[in-house]
Amino acid sequence: MTTVTPSPRPSEAPTGPRGTGSRGTKVLGGAALVGLALTIVYGLFISPPDAQLGETIRIIYMHVPTVVVAYVSFIITAVSSAMYLWKRTEFWDLLGSSAAEIGVVFFAVTIVDGALWGKITWGVFWRWEPRLTTSAVLLLMYIGYLAVRAIPADTRTRATRSAVIGLVAVVNVPIVHKAVDWWRGLHQGRTVLSTIDPEMGGTQLFAMYASLATGLVVFAWLLIHRFRTAYLTERAADVGLDDAIAQRQAEGAEK
Amino acid sequence: MIGRFPALAGVDLDVEPGEIVLLRGPNGAGKTTLLRVCAGLVMVSSGEAVVLGHDLVARRAAVRRRVGLLGHETFLYDDLTVTENLDFWSRAAGATMADGRAALDRLGVATRLHDLPVQALSAGQRRRVSFAAMVCRRPELWLLDEPHAGLDAPGRDVIDELMRDAAAAGATVLFASHELDRAHEVATRTVTISGGVVDEGAP
């Protein structure tokens, strides 16, 4: 992340928001906390354990929301990438990169909690089963996105590169899924997601919905904050730019 | 903008066909950037740029096709021979190898050099080849960044002749140079650029 700190000119005090919070985010934040409380209470305590998996089933109340959020963010990144290449506005660039960052984090969390569940259930942290394998590949692709984004470049160059990766990566998602499923599908053991019983009822279902809703609310909250931070970073860099232009013109006038 | 650095800030320039305009100014003044903007390689962040009757932003491809740039880099593939380079670059621009060969002759690139890889040539000879690659496209606007640099005396004469012929044929020539004595002989007008700002002056 590049930050340019402008030298403050005495006639212009810094203006603009003091932080990235707003009434909207406070509402979302509150809702997230409520949802979190509900999820914990129902997920960890009130809902019954699974017939076969026992208490370990409770991982789905974390695993499912994180993986759903991860996919939602990558879709947002993909759409933002396409929109950026079409409209070339900063909004789409910042939206896409913010979503990608959050997606990577949630994806990493998904893999970690999947691995922990695996340790308890299968005795090993990793198995080459479709979910985990696909996740690992996708995670690496999006880490590539972040790596490219980290390369210092002017705004348009960085945005173009990011947008291209966003699109290239998303096109590969279904292909990777298919390839891995065909490959490892035969060796499928119990996976976290295969344990979601369609006849889940009552408190389990409620806990499931609560966790999903909470996940999405947390995602929205994070996305808004991250987007605003990115936006402010760009504005700060612009102030530095105006200074530079003024300096350049002064240079010219002197000669 | 080069990154977040404004290379040019306040350029106001009008050039007519048939003119040979000299751009002069200290290092870092923005001469190279101005040439590249006119070529359609660098985007203007604000203001209007109309080159050869086409708006630079809206009709960039049209501008590029009619423009020829001679830069500091060679714009040639080092590993390929002179002939292979001209073959590629002439045909890429819609010209033919015959145009390419004629240009090489005009620029005084000896035939024995034609089948040598470009990296085996001296800097001056490479310059002539780059020039030939530009000339064979018959551009309407010539953008030359220090055309005399690296060339021997006969080479410089050839360049001057080429510039005059081009202007006479209705093309426009815009060139940046530090060799002011020589440049003044060829130029019909001089423009000074300093600190990214244009400052017109009489020749």
Next chain:
Amino acid sequence: MIRDAWLVLVKDLRLERRAKVGLAQVLPFAVLVLMLFAFALDPDRGVLERATPGLFWVAVLFSAVLTLQRSFGVEADDGVLEALRLSGMSPAGIYLGKVGALTLQLLVLECVLALGVAVFYGTVFRGIGLLVVIAVLATVGIAASGAVYGALAARLRSRDTLLPLLMLPLLAPVLISATRGFEIGLERQATEGWSWAALLGVFALAYLSLGTILFRPLLEDA
């Protein structure tokens, strides 16, 4: 567009003919990878034979990254990339020309590697039809997606470390599909091989289309 593609293809092949990087550097490297696998996996235990299709394609992938780096490395010097922008050639044409040249170079490499595998691992090739189709489709997919990333990284100095990071996860499904396809082709398994070929075809088509559209912004802005 086709004319431009052809020009670029010929130019790239001429470059290869002159500099012989593919022949003198990448090819020996690929053979070396095969040998390294033999050292690592001990030829006597039958692991090499069973793993042959996978090892073949891993060697191809590594070589592909090198070939790709070279393909765009030549465009990075001497302002040639700007000259390409100025030339008025269609970016889609340039892209297809590059993909074509890459595909051809990689196919030649694969032929030699196939020979290497026959010699070093004692592989016997049956089911040639499926193998050829798989190889061609996989190679086109590698070239098509590789050219996109190659263009993205063309102006970067960190190109050499960035390209593998970008390419290899992207090519994971190609590796999986091509290996499984080869296993079937070499009659190691009884299941259907053509569905893998179809998946490779989808990959190739998807990235050819995407690349054709994305090359213009990449050439201009990346």
